[in-house]
Amino acid sequence: MKKTLLSSGLVFAFVALTLTACHFSVGTSKDFNTGLKESHNGFAVSDVFLANKDGQHLKNNKVKMDSTFTIVATGVENYKLNGGKAYPGCELTLKDKTGKVLGSIPDLMADIAKNGLVPTGATTLTAMLSLHHPFVSGETYHVTARFFDKYEPKNEIKVDVEVLLQ
Numbered sequence: 001m002k003k004t005l006l007s008s009g010l011v012f013a014f015v016a017l018t019l020t021a022c023h024f025s026v027g028t029s030k031d032f033n034t035g036l037k038e039s040h041n042g043f044a045v046s047d048v049f050l051a052n053k054d055g056q057h058l059k060n061n062k063v064k065m066d067s068t069f070t071i072v073a074t075g076v077e078n079y080k081l082n083g084g085k086a087y088p089g090c091e092l093t094l095k096d097k098t099g100k101v102l103g104s105i106p107d108l109m110a111d112i113a114k115n116g117l118v119p120t121g122a123t124t125l126t127a128m129l130s131l132h133h134p135f136v137s138g139e140t141y142h143v144t145a146r147f148f149d150k151y152e153p154k155n156e157i158k159v160d161v162e163v164l165l166q
Contacts, residue, residue, distance in 0.1 A: 042155030046075025080152035085116025087150035
């Protein structure tokens with residue numbers, strides 16, 4: 001009996017160590033103040049939030065015309081490194097209330113990450129937006145950001161938020 005318990009304990013310990021060594025993460029969250037929803041797969045993520053241009057958390061989804069707001073993902077880890085460097089990307093899409101695409105950028109980080117970043121320099125990812133005329137004050141716009149790993153397509157953080165332009 002002791003031999004069976006010991007064997008079972010060793011198998012459990014091995015499985016637990018193997019699973020924690022994978023560094024794989026899956027999760028979702030929602031900020032009920034701003035309505036921001038995020039889901040991540042592959043990446044480990046500490047927090048995803050809507051912020052002002054100074055990086056301070058917004059308390060709601062109201063954004064002033066001509067101001068800058070940011071989607072921020074912090075604590076991002078588990079990149080597939082190439083030459084010891086991380087290669088993050090960020091796809092950004094803006095839609096009106098009917099779902100019509102008003103603008104889309106396939107990779108906001110194409111220039112800054114083209115030669116890779118040291119992994120510690122890629123733990124906070126941001127997508128910054130400023131809405132100016134002809135956008136309409138009082139209208140709601142849907143913003144989608146997708147942060148991704150250029151060397152591991154499964155690693156991504158998807159963010160959706162409706163912003164009310166004031």
